[in-house]
Amino acid sequence: MANSSQREQALSLLAAANNHGDLAVKLSSLKQAKDILLNSPDLSLELFPFFVEIQSSHEPLVRKTLIEAIEEISLRKLEYSAVLMQVLLTLLSDDDSVVAKQSIVAGTHIFCKVLDELTLQFQRHGFVERWLEDIWSWMIKFKDAVLQIALEDKSVGPRLLALKFLETCVLLFTSDNDSRGYTNEVNRSVQVFNISWLAGGHPVLDSVALQSEANKYFMILLDLLRLASSLPGSITISVVNSIFSSIVQG
Template identity: 50%
Template sequence: MAGSTREQTLSLLSTAKNHGDLAVKLSSLKQVKEILVSVDPSFAAELLPYVIELHMSPESLVRRFVVELMEEIGVKVMEQSSLFVPVLLTLLKDDVSFVVRQTIVSSTNFFCSVLKQMALQFRQCGKVERSCEELWMWMIKLKDAIHGIALTPGSIGTRLLAIKFLEIHILLVTPDVNDSESSNKAGNGRTFDKSWVADGHPILDAALLTLEAKRSLNLLLDTLQSANILCGSLIIAVVNW
C-alpha cells in the first residue's frame, strides 16, 4: 500500500508539473494535499523536493497551491522545513498579489507552529534539535520580510494580511496575565505563551522576544501615524487591533 501511494503521489506531482491543462494540474495538487493528511512524516519529507520544484510554475494558481502544500508538509517534518522557507521568501515577492497573500497566510501559520514546537521541545525534552536553530533563523528572516510588506505601499489586501501578522506576532510573545495558570499548560491548545521559555531556552530568548514584540508594536504605531496617507480599511485594521 505504501509503495502504491508513493507512486500515485509522485505521478500526481509530475502531472501538476508537466500537464498542459491548468484544471488538471490543480486537481492533481488537490489530490496530493488529501494524501498528505494521512501519510507519515517520512513520506511527507520525501515529497518536499518535488513540491518545492513546482514553485517556479508559470501558472500563478499552481504557485499559490504549492504554498499550501509546503505548509502542510512543513508541520509534519519541521526539522527539514529550512529547505522551503527560502521559497516562501521568494514568493513573498511574487508578481501576483493572491500568491503573496497566500504566502503571508501560510507563513503566519507556520511561524506559529515553529514557535510552539521549539518551546515544547525544550519544555518536554530539555533540549532542542540542532535543526531548529537554523529554522528559527529563517523564521526571523520571514518575519522581517512580512514586516516590510506591512510598511510598503502596495496591494491593500496584502498589507492587511501583513499587518495581521504583526498583530499575531505581538500576541504570541506577550504573556497572558489574565490566565497565568492555563497559559503554562503546554497541552491546552494555546498556540504559544512566552512563559514557556521564561526559565531559559537555548534558542528562544524571552527578553529578545519582548523586544521584538515592542518593535512590531512600534511598526503598527508608525503605520497609524501615517493615517493621512492610508486608505480607510488599513486605518480601521490598525485601530481595531
Template identity: 60%
Template sequence: MAGVLRERALSLLAAANNHGDLTVKISSLNQVKDIILAIEPSFAAELYSYLVELQSSPESSLRKLLIEVIEDIGLRAMEHSPLLMSVLLASLKDGESIVAGQSIISGQKLFCGTLREMALQLHRRGKVERWLEELWMRMLKFKDEVLAIALEPGSVGKRLLALKFLETYVLLFTSDTNDPQKAISEGNRDVFNISWLAGGFPILDPVGLMSEANRMLGILLNLLQTSSVPGTYTVTVVSSAAR
C-alpha cells in the same frame, strides 16, 4: 508500498508541472499532497525537491495551491520541511497578490507552529533539535520580509495581511496570566504563552522577544501617523495596537 506511492507521486508531479489543463494540474497537486501526508515523512521528504519546482508555474492558482500544500506538510511533518520554507520566502515577492497573500497567511501559521514546537522541546529537554533551530531562523527571516511588506507601498490587501502577521507577533510575545504548565502538559498546540520561556533560553530569550514585540507595537502605532495609510489599513492598525 512506499515505493509505489513515490512513483505515483512523481507521475502526478509531472502532470502538475507539464499538463496543459489547469484543472488536471490542480487535481494532480492535491493528490500529491494526499500521498505525502499518508506516507512516512522521511520518504515524503524525497519528493520535496520536485514539489518546489511548481513555484515557477505560470498559473497563479497553482502557485497559491502549492503554498497551501506546503502549509499542510509543514504543520504535520515539521522536521522535514525546512526546504519548503524557501518557497514561502520567494512567494512573498510573487507578482500576483493572491500568491503573496497566501504566503503570508500560511507563513503565519507555520511561524506559530514552529514557535510552539520550540517551546515544547525546551520545556521537555532543555534544548531544541538542530533542524528546528534552522527552521526558526528561516521563520525570523520570513518575519522581517513581512515587516518590509507592511511598511512599503503596494497592494492594500497584501499589506493588511502583513499587518495581521505583525499583530499576531505582538500578541505571541506579550505576557499574559494563563497557566503555562497546564497548556504545556495538555499538549495544546493551538496556544502559546511567553511565560513558558520564563527560565530563559539563548535561542528564545523572553526579554528579547518581548522587546521586539514592543518595537513592533511601536511600528503599528507609527503607521497611524502615516497619511498614506488607507482607511481599512488604519482600522486594522488601531485594532492591533489596542490589544
C-alpha cells in the same frame, strides 16, 4: 519510509501539476501528491526540486495550492518543513496578491507552530533538536520579510495580512497576555504559546529580545497611524484595530 511505487506516483503527479495543460488536472494532481507526501513525508526532501518547479507555474491558483500543500505538510510533519520554507519565502513576493496573501497566512500558522514546538520540546526534554533550530532560522527570515511587506507601499491585500502578523507578534511576545492563540484549518486543536514559558531560560528563544521586538512592532503600528492621512483607508482601519487589540489584550 516511502516505497518505489509511492515515489513514482508522486513524481508522476508532480509532473502533471507542473506540465499538464488543464488547470483542473494540475490542481487535482498537486493535491493527490500532497496526500502522498503527508503519508510519506521523507519524500518531501527528495522531491523538493519538483516543488521548486511548481512555484514557477504560470497559474496563480496552482501556486496558491502549492502553498496550501506546504502549510499542511509542515503543520503535520514539522520536522520535514525546513526544506519547504524556501518556496514559501519566494512566494511571499509573488506578483499575484492572492498567492502572496496565502504565503503570509501559511507562514503565520507555521511560525506559531514552531514557537509552540520550541518551547514544548525544551520543557519536556531539556533540549531543542537541531532540525527545529534550523526551522526557526527560516521563521526569522519569514518574520523579517513580512515586516518589509508591512512597511512597503505594495498591494493592499498582502500588506493587510502583514500588519496582522505584526499584531500577532505583539500579542505573542507580550507578557501577561491571555489571548495568544491561533487557529489552524488543518488541525483544529489550538496550541497557545505563552512567553512566560521562557522565564527559566531557553537555548533558542530570548524572552527579553522577543518582548523588545513586540515593543518595536507596536511602535511601527503607532508610526503608521500617524501617517494615516497618506494610507489607504483599509490599511488605517487595520492599524487602528491592531493597536486596539494590542492595548486591550496586552
